[in-house]
Amino acid sequence: MQNVNYIKHLKGVFIQFSKDNRLNPTHISLYVALFQIWNNNRFLEEFYINREEVMRFSKIGSKSTYHKCIKELSHWKYIIYYPSHNPYKGSKIKMFKFETSTGQALVHNSTNIETSSGQALVSINKHIQTIENNKNINKLDQPKNENEVIVFFEKEKWTTIEAQKFFNHYQGIGWKVGGKTKIVNWQATAKNWIIKAEEIKNKENQKSVSQNMDNLKISKNKNYNEPL
Incomplete structure (x- = not known):
């Protein structure tokens, strides 16, 4: 038995996950399932x-997806996978250690999920959900809906109509600047929209004032005996 710190290991491997662009949620779910069985x-x-x-724990429904992901985790040095071709003998796994410097105690049997042997494990989905939540918090490439845009524009002291113009414009071009470059932060794009709208509004006001002044101009040499 290895001396593995549950919390340190998870923290370390999640840091590695965040740096590895090859991974998708299925890889992570599968890894956490294997980690729980290792813990067991x-x-x-x-x-x-x-x-x-393992497929039940990781919520993977396809055998081909399972085999693809477990082989890739092995190839990318998260685990070592020894496949078994014997139907009566399971495949063998060796886990690599990923640990951080935080000093927390080992955890073996927290409540939530039970294996076929009856031992309780920490919930697999809890860790996956944390990762997904962090992604959603930082997701600013487009708003959730039109109402979110309206609320944002109201905070900036702009009208609902202008918010709807903004939403409909970018919704129509797939939330891309000029229809080409994907928006990274829609709120920053909205602020630029507001700045431009303010500039247009000021120009229109200046033009209106200028036209009114021209209409009020009179000639000092006007002959009032001339018919209108």
Whole structure:
């Protein structure tokens, strides 16, 4: 049995996940499922897995997706995968250690999910949900809906109509600047829209004032005996 710190390891591997653009949510879900089974086996150097159990834990419904992801995790040095061609003997897994410097205690059997052996494990989905939530918090490439844009424009002291113009314009071109470059932060784009709208509004006001002044101009030499 290896001396593995549950919290340190998860923190370390999640940091690695954030840096690795090759991974998708299925890879992460599969890794966490394997980690939980490793935890259930008291962090043995190597342990055997049951494919159906791992697929159920990781919420993977396709065998081909499962085999593809587990082989890629092995190739990318997150685990070592020893596939078994014996239907009566499961494949073998060796886990690499990813640990940070925080000093927290080992955790083996927290409540939430039970394996076929009856031992309780920490919820797999909890860690995946945390990652997805962090992504959603930072997602600013486009607003959730029109109402979110209206609320933003109201805070900036602009009208609902202008907010709807902004939303409909970028919704129509797929939230891309000039229809080409994907927007990174829609709120920053909205502020630029407001600045331009303010400039147009000021120019129109100046033009209106100028026209009114021209209409009021009179000639000092006007002959009032001339008919209108």
